[in-house]
Amino acid sequence: MRRTLIKSATVISMDDAIGDLGTGDVLVEGSRIAEVRPSIDLGSGDAEIIDGKGRIVIPGLINAHMHTWQTGLRGYAANWTLLEYFRRMHAGLATVFRPDDIHIATLVGALNQINCGTTTLVDWCHNNPTPDHTDAAVRGLIESGIRAAFFHGSPKPEPKPGEPHFSEVPHPRREVERLLAGPLADRDGLVTLGLAILGPHYSTLDVAMHDFRLARELKLIASMHQGGGPVKTPGGWERLIEAGLVGAGINIVHGNDLPDDLLDRLVDLGVSFSVTPENEMIQGHGFPITGRLLKRGVRPTIGIDLESVLAGDLFSAARIALSMQRALDNAEARQANGAIPATTTIPVREALRWITTEGARMLGREHQIGSLAPGKLADLVIINASDLNLVPVHDPVATVLMQTSLANIESVMIGGAWKKRNGQLLVDGLETKKQLLAQSGRRLVQDIERQGRVA
């Protein structure tokens, strides 16, 4: 069995029993972590030895929400509000995607996630007009080598005459069953299935009931956007709760406008929440829900949401969520007391949890990923803490969360296999992939303009 030993690194395990090791070793055997200790002596055993001096080892990051199919449109939607985004992306550009566009966007988007230190990506794919589009997305994820939860969703075009509005269309059971019988049959595989459903904010009550039941029957996570634009089914959550359909395995994205009493009930039922802080602030969702969750004793997970709007690195997203919430807390304290608060409300380690252990919990995989501990899958990141922007390290968690950028992500391992080493992504034909992505992005914009529509 292949063995890798990382020696004499600073280890931030995010495992409560192991904690942080000022100087520690991490032993990987096959696809799993075998040991995390201050010093591991292999004796005569054979292993690849990595010198960890001046390095910080952390668990691979978990990006809880991203529409990877939009990678070819990077920055294109940066000046759009959410309403413009619905019209110009979902009812516009999304409709001219071919399977090849989905494939290259998903592949390059996922590779960039690995490059940025993400080892598990929740790919919330809601541009699946045909099975070919879906298969192209799944193929892109598999080719990238990232660990992914492919959340299958439906497109949102303007209905043609005689067609129902998307809010009236139940999630396609047959397509979900096809995926479970085919490419995503292995529930412990590198790419697994979840459902990206409309939920009560974006669908009729009948459709929401159908989709929640489908997810429960097939034992799949059901994730949905909550907020932005008018509510399709007011009181929908209450009806779903009454029907006993809301609990663990339900994931709410955004949720900015959820009233306090409903949020109390959802938290009590074990629903998970994904915050996409930068996009929420940019597009008009309102302030992120982070602090309202923390007050109720639960943590958010963090997602990027849209590379068509902003950058894909998760450290930035966590940092923005943290800063935003501290700003709100500080403003509240200043208003109440007329002075700057004596201590800060959220330590930086909290924010590191949001993009590691909490992401794992959201996926129901906390026993497998999200922290460095014996028996867990070997998903890890090595940060070069000797870099110009990181020395000296006084508090490794602060260095990681507040100062680390893409430039410092030296190596990334997923399931015991290196995906990035010494600053280089280990992938063939990257230049060609970038060119294909650029061609795809240009063609999408041209196609919509050729139809006489604003891209």
Ligand SMILES: [Zn+2]
């Ligand atoms: Zn989203």
